Amino acid sequence: AQSVTQLDSQVPVFEEAPVELRCNYSSSVSVYLFWYVQYPNQGLQLLLKYLSGSTLVKGINGFEAEFNKSQTSFHLRKPSVHISDTAEYFCAVSDHGNKLVFGAGTILRVKS
Amino acid sequence: NAGVTQTPKFQVLKTGQSMTLQCAQDMNHEYMSWYRQDPGMGLRLIHYSVGAGITDQGEVPNGYNVSRSTTEDFPLRLLSAAPSQTSVYFCASTFLRDRGGVFFGQGTRLTVV
Numbered sequence: 001a002q003s004v005t006q007l008d009s010q011v012p013v014f015e016e017a018p019v020e021l022r023c024n025y026s027s028s029v030s031v032y033l034f035w036y037v038q039y040p041n042q043g044l045q046l047l048l049k050y051l052s053g054s055t056l057v058k059g060i061n062g063f064e065a066e067f068n069k070s071q072t073s074f075h076l077r078k079p080s081v082h083i084s085d086t087a088e089y090f091c092a093v094s095d096h097g098n099k100l101v102f103g104a105g106t107i108l109r110v111k112s
Numbered sequence: 113n114a115g116v117t118q119t120p121k122f123q124v125l126k127t128g129q130s131m132t133l134q135c136a137q138d139m140n141h142e143y144m145s146w147y148r149q150d151p152g153m154g155l156r157l158i159h160y161s162v163g164a165g166i167t168d169q170g171e172v173p174n175g176y177n178v179s180r181s182t183t184e185d186f187p188l189r190l191l192s193a194a195p196s197q198t199s200v201y202f203c204a205s206t207f208l209r210d211r212g213g214v215f216f217g218q219g220t221r222l223t224v225v
Contacts (some may be wrong), residue, residue, distance in 0.1 A: 009152070034213045043116075043202060043216040044155075051211050090154060097211030098143045099170075102154035 004103035021076040023091035116217035135203030142208040144186040148199040
């Protein structure tokens with residue numbers, strides 16, 4: 001069975017500061033990894049994904065994530081956050097790319 | 113191209129009532145699924161379908177029924193609503209051979225009183 005652990009339920013950060021949202025996964029097979037973002041009262045939007053190849057993945061809105069197989073991690077980073085990045089972020093894992101298992105989510109609060 | 117459309121957006125039910133949450137997609141996706149989102153628990157898979165006439169259970173299927181008579185539609189039925197089914201429900205879809213994740217609808221917020 002697959003599982004995802006998002007290590008922080010909330011991350012407060014000041015505007016223009018860097019941020020890292022942590023995600024660890026467990027799986028007995030090769031995986032595909034995803035980060036989704038959910039703005040208040042909206043659906044989930046795909047931020048970025050790792051399918052294969054380069055372990056550093058770049059996504060929308062200046063976010064990037066690094067796949068680390070030995071540490072079974074897929075942490076999300078942004079070098080400088082904006083107020084508009086305030087949202088909930090979900091890490092997800094799948095062995096097929098469609099049946100996703102999600103973490104509990106991390107709320108990113110950007111303060112001015 | 114509307115993507116994944118869910119109706120209604122909000123619903124209040126009394127305990128024991130039944131209802132159907134609608135989901136439609138216009139992208140000709142074979143794969144469709146239903147998740148529920150609860151605070152601190154992320155999204156959990158309820159049911160999914162890999163094509164018309166084919167459905168299967170996810171992680172939390174109890175209390176829910178689905179059917180898939182067409183490629184476009186994947187309704188979720190609550191047979192006898194319970195307060196524990198108060199949640200936000202999301203429908204998602206993708207091509208079966210697409211490994212790049214799923215596309216989500218805007219959600220249905222359901223309250224059972």
